[in-house]
Amino acid sequence: MQLSIIVPTFNEAPNIPELVARVSAAVEDIEAEIIVVDDSTDDTPAVVEDVARSAALPVRLIHRAKRTGGLGGAVMAGMKAAEADACLVMDADLQHPPEKIPELYRRFDQGDVDVVIASRYAGGGTSGGLADRTRVLVSSASTALTKAMFPLRLHDVTDPMTGFFLIDRRAVDPATLMPRGFKILLEILARRSLRIAEVPFDFAERHAGRSKASFRQGLHFLAQLTALRFGKMSLFALIGGLGAVANLAIMWVLIQLGVGYIVAAVIAAEATIIGNFLLQERFVFHDMKHEASGVWTRFAKSFAFNNTEALIRIPVIALLVETWHISSVIAAGMTLVVAFLVRFMFHSLVVYAPRRAGAPSRARQFVDELDAQAMSPGEL
Numbered sequence: 001m002q003l004s005i006i007v008p009t010f011n012e013a014p015n016i017p018e019l020v021a022r023v024s025a026a027v028e029d030i031e032a033e034i035i036v037v038d039d040s041t042d043d044t045p046a047v048v049e050d051v052a053r054s055a056a057l058p059v060r061l062i063h064r065a066k067r068t069g070g071l072g073g074a075v076m077a078g079m080k081a082a083e084a085d086a087c088l089v090m091d092a093d094l095q096h097p098p099e100k101i102p103e104l105y106r107r108f109d110q111g112d113v114d115v116v117i118a119s120r121y122a123g124g125g126t127s128g129g130l131a132d133r134t135r136v137l138v139s140s141a142s143t144a145l146t147k148a149m150f151p152l153r154l155h156d157v158t159d160p161m162t163g164f165f166l167i168d169r170r171a172v173d174p175a176t177l178m179p180r181g182f183k184i185l186l187e188i189l190a191r192r193s194l195r196i197a198e199v200p201f202d203f204a205e206r207h208a209g210r211s212k213a214s215f216r217q218g219l220h221f222l223a224q225l226t227a228l229r230f231g232k233m234s235l236f237a238l239i240g241g242l243g244a245v246a247n248l249a250i251m252w253v254l255i256q257l258g259v260g261y262i263v264a265a266v267i268a269a270e271a272t273i274i275g276n277f278l279l280q281e282r283f284v285f286h287d288m289k290h291e292a293s294g295v296w297t298r299f300a301k302s303f304a305f306n307n308t309e310a311l312i313r314i315p316v317i318a319l320l321v322e323t324w325h326i327s328s329v330i331a332a333g334m335t336l337v338v339a340f341l342v343r344f345m346f347h348s349l350v351v352y353a354p355r356r357a358g359a360p361s362r363a364r365q366f367v368d369e370l371d372a373q374a375m376s377p378g379e380l
Helices: 014-027 044-052 070-081 098-110 132-151 184-191 214-228 232-256 263-282 295-322 328-351 363-373
Strands: 002-011 034-036 061-065 086-087 115-119 163-166 195-201
Touching: 002 044, 002 070, 002 098, 014 034, 014 044, 014 098, 034 044, 034 070, 044 061, 044 098, 061 070, 070 086, 070 184, 086 098, 098 115, 098 163, 098 195, 115 184, 232 263, 263 295, 263 328, 295 328
Parallel strands: 002 034, 002 086, 034 061, 115 195
Antiparallel strands: 086 163, 115 163
16 A cells, blocks of 8 residues: 545535545545544444445545544544555545645655645745635645744644644654644654645635634644643743633723722632633643542642642732732732642642553653653753
């Protein structure tokens, strides 16, 4: 097998017959297979199996009951199952034109690169398939932000956000990857220096179905980018910072409504404790949840600790206000900054501690995390 074509899918049933037909025609001179890694809730798996019976090339289906790692996790599952070391990743909606596959493969087959990226922004490429000017602006801004965060690794990459690329899976170390969203190429490029080439392509309109782009995916992208650049502790700090802003905002509003500053601080603290836990579950400690205790136990530990910390912190606020005559909002902000490191340590070492015997020591993992934070920016 020369080429394994990995297609992660989520509710793309209307696109499958056309996708397989066009891919089959495009790779008739290449010994290739299609691996559909499916997380759908519609009839996509049945459509794939039906199309596979008469397809001109092998079509395999991997249907995942649990969407571990999202689209990035699906791509990694496809690479693991691939027959060929040359793995091409593309979407099922035909915005990535199958007719470009031979050009990507020929460039890769020259043997001097590890990954060939189909770029919307290289010479001759276009992003016309984006739905409107807003999406074009968001895409361009996201690309610029990503390149600014990784100026060395992405210096020669015009489109690190693309989902259309061909990579030698032997150049990827799965142990270093923590796929958490849909920008798997960014995850790969940020983790390891690779030899890169680009091929321009025209980003087409969807063949059928609805776009999966959403505000939620935008949050996932920001979380992924922050974690890649700065690590888990800084992502925890980002969420803590958002919580601190929300805390102060709620407190200020309540004070303006005539609520006493102590009561206002209590209400603000409870609201942000719950909000922070939900965000940390989703974006910071998502990779630890499967080894930790159940969600309600984790919430109870987190809620109890944060309330205990608040019971200590709020009297300190009162002391600063009454004795030092500091503004109540400024006093609250000062105590939130001091509480950050203790909160991170408790959550990393206790709330998400492995429950299985023989699992790696959480203290050891915490030390490893601190070591990771000590890497110089140039290492990423």
